[in-house]
Amino acid sequence: MSETLFSISFDELCELEGIESHYVVQVVEYGIVMPFNKKANQESWLFDTKGIPWIQKALRLHLDLEIDWVAVAMVIDLMQQKQALQSENEAFQRQIERFVKIETR
Amino acid sequence: MEFKDYYKILGVEPDSDVKAIKTAYRKLARKYHPDMNPDKGAEEKFKEVAEAYQVLKNEQTRADFDELRKYGSQSQAGFQPPPGWKGSTSSSRQSEQRHDGDFSDFFNSIFGEQGQSSHQQGFHQSRSTRGQDIEVELPVFLEETLKENLKTVEFVIPADPVSQTHASKKHLKVKVPQGVMDGERIRLKGQGRPGFNGGAAGDLYLHIRVVPHPLFDVSGHDVTITVPLAPWEAALGAKITVPTLEGKISLTIPANTQSGHKMRLKGKGLKTKTLTGDMYAVVKVVMPTEASEEGKRMWKELAASEAFEPRKEWSDKNE
Numbered sequence: 001m002s003e004t005l006f007s008i009s010f011d012e013l014c015e016l017e018g019i020e021s022h023y024v025v026q027v028v029e030y031g032i033v034m035p036f037n038k039k040a041n042q043e044s045w046l047f048d049t050k051g052i053p054w055i056q057k058a059l060r061l062h063l064d065l066e067i068d069w070v071a072v073a074m075v076i077d078l079m080q081q082k083q084a085l086q087s088e089n090e091a092f093q094r095q096i097e098r099f100v101k102i103e104t105r
Numbered sequence: 106m107e108f109k110d111y112y113k114i115l116g117v118e119p120d121s122d123v124k125a126i127k128t129a130y131r132k133l134a135r136k137y138h139p140d141m142n143p144d145k146g147a148e149e150k151f152k153e154v155a156e157a158y159q160v161l162k163n164e165q166t167r168a169d170f171d172e173l174r175k176y177g178s179q180s181q182a183g184f185q186p187p188p189g190w191k192g193s194t195s196s197s198r199q200s201e202q203r204h205d206g207d208f209s210d211f212f213n214s215i216f217g218e219q220g221q222s223s224h225q226q227g228f229h230q231s232r233s234t235r236g237q238d239i240e241v242e243l244p245v246f247l248e249e250t251l252k253e254n255l256k257t258v259e260f261v262i263p264a265d266p267v268s269q270t271h272a273s274k275k276h277l278k279v280k281v282p283q284g285v286m287d288g289e290r291i292r293l294k295g296q297g298r299p300g301f302n303g304g305a306a307g308d309l310y311l312h313i314r315v316v317p318h319p320l321f322d323v324s325g326h327d328v329t330i331t332v333p334l335a336p337w338e339a340a341l342g343a344k345i346t347v348p349t350l351e352g353k354i355s356l357t358i359p360a361n362t363q364s365g366h367k368m369r370l371k372g373k374g375l376k377t378k379t380l381t382g383d384m385y386a387v388v389k390v391v392m393p394t395e396a397s398e399e400g401k402r403m404w405k406e407l408a409a410s411e412a413f414e415p416r417k418e419w420s421d422k423n424e
Contacts, residue, residue, distance in 0.1 A: 004279060004293065007292070015235055018235075049291070050290055052290070060138075060139075064151075066131065087287075094317065098331040
């Protein structure tokens with residue numbers, strides 16, 4: 001049985017699809033994704049695995065659309081807010097359905 | 106091979122300047138980028154646009170393309186580069202290449218794979234290649250999150266044309282820790298696609314999906330249950346049995362409880378190693394679908410004896 005992990009190290013993250021390390025540093029500098037231990041040495045940074053798709057997304061936006069990091073950080077932030085609102089909305093919808101039976105007249 | 110007119114793809118004139126090309130690319134990229142546009146087909150369209158921009162933004166590759174365009178645009182369907190064609194850039198192959206060849210055959214036949222390296226500049230590739238990661242969804246029942254669970258995950262390692270391996274099914278026993286939440290990603294190191302040329306294997310990611318529960322709704326670590334009550338239970342109060350994630354408990358309903366009233370049951374929510382959520386019971390007063398003759402008579406009696414006006418707020422506002 002293999003070990004269950006919820007984190008990925010700085011080096012492993014760079015290895016992942018070959019992301020260049022300075023991009024990871026930028027992603028952290030602009031607050032797009034934060035390591036658990038920001039104050040530690042860069043080499044010993046550990047990231048939540050939930051953040052990986054966001055790092056990849058940020059990198060794609062930066063390179064493909066040629067948008068600067070500040071704008072990327074804003075886009076990612078809005079995307080995350082949208083996702084959170086969507087799932088909150090879905091939860092409310094489910095709860096409302098338990099209460100309300102819509103009848104049209 | 107089909108000839109691709111990169112000017113047409115970007116919707117620009119062949120004599121457009123770099124600025125116009127850039128503007129056209131940005132407009133289309135913003136429209137079709139898979140991170141911005143979830144529609145099917147958008148990704149394909151984006152790849153096409155990115156490929157066109159990759160060629161036209163660079164003076165040298167653009168000159169090569171212009172030369173080919175004079176030659177190739179007449180024979181749309183059966184395009185072949187002229188015999189001995191060697192674009193001025195194709196000799197300067199760089200070592201940074203991607204194996205997954207995102208660009209078209211047309212592009213690769215003209216510019217080789219060198220042109221792709223700058224597009225993929227954030228993602229470098231060394232000779233020994235790490236296997237790709239695989240992501241699968243792992244449905245988990247709410248009850249299962251209360252303690253550590255052993256689950257068998259079945260997934261397919263896709264065929265790989267580079268290392269010439271066939272698709273294979275894999276079974277894996279996985280420890281799903283207590284308190285996993287919807288959206289979390291469990292990483293299993295080295296269980297993804299095998300590496301190439303001595304490269305390490307990729308990882309397997311299990312994307313946790315907590316299955317919606319027929320009774321409980323989840324919000325963070327708290328769960329909510331809707332408690333149906335008969336009108337007389339709500340009026341007189343009652344002692345009822347309520348299901349929780351771990352067995353049943355008894356709950357006292359106070360007299361005159363309103364529909365929508367929320368009661369907190371401390372520590373009956375989801376559990377992680379460090380914290381325990383609460384359970385909320387929300388009251389929903391339900392009417393019997395049919396009343397007996399005796400029941401009807403008693404409702405009528407009640408209606409006559411009570412001075413209750415449920416729409417008092419309306420009349421207050423209208424006066």
